[in-house]
Amino acid sequence: MNTILVQDPARPVEAVRLRAVGDGGPILRVNNLEVTYYTDSGRAKALDDVSFTLNSGEKLGMVGESGSGKSTLALAMMRMIKAPGRIEGGSVVVGGGDLMTLDAESMRKARLSRIAYIPQGAMNSLNPVTRIGAQMVDAVKSHLPREGRAAIEARCKRALQSVDLDPGVYRMYAHELSGGMKQRVCIAIGILLDPHVIIADEPTSALDVVTQRQVMETIDNVQKAINAAVILIGHDMGLMAQFVDKVAVMYAGRLVEVSTVREMFTDPKHPYSQALISSLPSLGNKGVFQGIPGLAPSLLRLPSGCAFHPRCASAMPHCTTIRPEPQVLPGGRRVTCHLYDGEA
Amino acid sequence: MADLLRLENVSKVYSHGIINAHSTIALRNFSLTLKEDEPTILTVAGESGSGKTTLAMLLLGFITASAGQIIYRGKNIASLHGAEKMAYRREVQAVFQDPFAVFNPFYTVDHLLTVPIKRFGLAKSKADARNKMEEALTAVGLRPEDILGRFPHQLSGGQRQRINVARALLLKPRLLIADEPVSMVDASLRATILETLRNLQRDHGVSVIYITHDLTTAYHIAKSIIVLYRGSVMEAGDVDRVIKEPQHPYTQLLVDSIPWPNLDQRWGAQPIKAREVGGNTDGCRFRTRCPMAMEICKQDPPLFRIDERHAASCFLYEKRPEIAKAQLSELLPV
Structure with a gap:
């Protein structure tokens, strides 16, 4: 295993093999995805017939108000919807295979290696009592059980470097890091296995503007390096204008418009x-x-x-x-x- | 003309360790005056660790200043007692950043509204209290029937944050300290909450200290701005001047990092130097990250007047007249 990594450190063999499946056509196809929450006060259709496609290297912004179904979409694509929610239908095809038809074990394997999720509050998603390194190793080990310890460590440190963190972070605990650094650790974990699709759910909502710019530039760089498709969930249109290629607008569980970012800002169609x-x-309309x-x-x-x-x-x-x-x-x-x- | 609030050379030092005491200066020689009869909206801006929240905590009386004093309507807040303290507690209200942390998960959200009503005796009867609660919730754009009787986990972050604003509204304060009130709220709701804050100032004569890292909203809501970095004032003045023509390299970095919703106004290309953990404790706090750092920056830079309503604490402007830090408020338009 070590020799493989030495030969091609940037592109581990497994990732290359997986990626080859998706050549030709979009890397991600979401078709008619439907999610319903069965609550005590009735059925709430949180995703209603959501379909879109995304090519490798493309960045999609998913915008909408709170409760419009943005985060439900992310969780549904990861098949992490918990009761009382249920995925009622549709398919999520990543690189040729439909995630919705996988059994639980294969789905567990697909998470992180084919589709990765960067959660909303990085502050709360790291384990406070184990070192950052141990958490990263955990993730790699469960996907590549035969990989040697040294190779895994090298892979983790490379991931940390790719998000501009010192490899020394590997030995640190979450409380020793600032908010922006923790968010970048989450990004590093997300890209450990070179996924085809990265879903970032409001990755910068709790960060200040300078750190936000650093984190977004980090995502941009790693996304380019592994040529993944990125879905950026958020409500900050400013961030969308700076970052994405396409914008999808959600309202009450439905996609009401999908356009390129330029069309969206110059000529939005849906009211x-x-x-x-x-x-x-x-800067022009102060106080309005x-x-x-x-x-x-x-x-x-x-x-x-x-x-x-x-x-x-x-x-x-x-x-x-x-x-x-x-x-x-x-x-x-x-x-x-x-x-x-x-x-x- | 009476001063509502006067901060005189307030500093706050956090120290830890007994033998090798480490100290962090969270706020350095900060002076500010707010007039009672001229309600204004003042923004205090800066990134995490700039001392903005320390300032809020000091103003709310949660922590005491290490040096200097905070005078509220003629009285030092450290020496308030009894009825005066109660009045201060009611008249100075806060909206905090994290709408998740301020609720007790064991109580319904009504609790957050009924406690202050009872504590300050704001309502004559249960029905009156209920009316007041509904009124306040409607004023922040919530449907009372959707909110009352619910538990915090059943509500979204935006809803919870608006309940916090409603709670502050209920008490009819003189001064509202809003610490990042919209950073965890939807963009479309931000407008509603900011509009509510502005109405408070315009229609109810409440002064608002708006603490934020978000210069976009600061620009739209505030008249004046103070930019902090690691406890020191970097730049201050009229919000239009400061944001459109930032003079201090730190403010320039902040303004450069605003993600404007405009395709032709891209993020600056200037690379960002990472912030060191400890950083320097003398001279200009920004100098280790500053692209223009000079030898003289190892000394403490005073405030230099850029124009009538604008000052920057940077040696790049040392040819300009100096002004004392205590005079900072005179620059700020109301």
Whole structure:
């Protein structure tokens, strides 16, 4: 095993083999994914017919209000939805194989090696009583049981270096690190096995701007190095503008628009996207707080027809009764809105 | 004209260890005055470890200053007792950063609102208390029927944070200390919470000290700004001037790192020097990371006046007139 690593330190053999499966076409295909939470007060459909694709090396921003289903999507893709939630249907195809059809053991193997998840609060996701190194070794060992100790350690230290951390962090405990460093440790763990897809769930929500920029630049660099697809979940459109290639907007469990980042910022199509974009602060409009009127709907009692119609400035009579279906506009953008009914 | 709040050369030193005592200066010689009849919104900005939260803790009386004094309406807050202390506790309210940590998971969220109502005798009857709670919740954009009677784990971070703002509203304070109130809240809700804070200042005459690392929201809500780095004031003045034309290299780094939602305004290319754990304890605190560091930076830089409403503590501007740190507040527009 040692010789393999020496030959090609940047690209371990297993990762290369796995990656080869996905050549040609998108590395990630999510089709009609549905998740429902069976709560005491009723059924809440947290993901409703969510479909999108992503190519290797592409970065997708997933934006929406709290409760719109962003984190549920991440957990569903990792198959980490806990009761009372249940994945009701759909497929998540990563590099050729559908994760939803795997048995529990194969799914455990697929996590981290094919699809990695960088959790929201890095402060709370590291074990406080074991060293960083031990936690990283744990992760590698369960995927590559035959790899030698020295090789694993070398791999972990390389991962730490790739996120600009000193290899000495390997011997440290979580409390010895700052918030930004802990977040970078989580990123290092996420890329240990060169996954095809990295899901980062609000990786910088608790960090200050300077650290945020460092962390985002780190993700950008490692993503380029292993050519993974990245899904960045968040609500900070500023961060999206700086980081992603495509933006997907979620509302009440549905994808209402998928566009390139430039289209999204210059010509948003869905009225909710338009409201999101015009609510953004900039240097030009000081003191103008243009929030989005109304409140996010409760998933337990969704409005009839289009779930956004009570807050929509361009709502039409049939928006209250007929649910819009996703449609592809000329140019490849996907919008779920009756305004574009004739154009698809 | 009475001062609502006056900080005179306040410092806070944290020390640990008995034999080889280590000390960390969290706040150094900080002076600030807020006038009673001119409610304002002042931003205190800086990254983690800059002393912003220490300042909030000092103002709320949770910790005592190592040096200097904090005067609230003519009285040193360290010597308040009885009814005066109760009045101070009601009139100076806080909204904290982490909406998860302020709730006791064993109680429903009503607890957070009923305790202050009882403690300060704000309501005459149960129905009155209920009305007050509903009013405050509606004012921050929540549906009372969705909130009351729920446990904290059943609510989202944004909802919980707005309950905190509602609690502060309920008490009709004179001074609100908002420590990163929106950093864990959705962008679309940020506007609502910030708007609520601004209404407090405009309509209810409440002064707000808005503590944040987020210069975007600071720019939109505040009139003036003080930028802290490791306990020292780096730059201060009119928020427009400071953010549009930052003079101090540290403020320039901060402004450069704002992710503006604008495709043509990219992040700066300037590489960021990592922050050392201990860092230097003398001279300019920023000098080990500063791209412009000079020999003279080993001395403590005084505040230099850039213009009428703008000052920076940096030797790059040593040709400009010096101003005493205690006069800082005179620069800040209200």
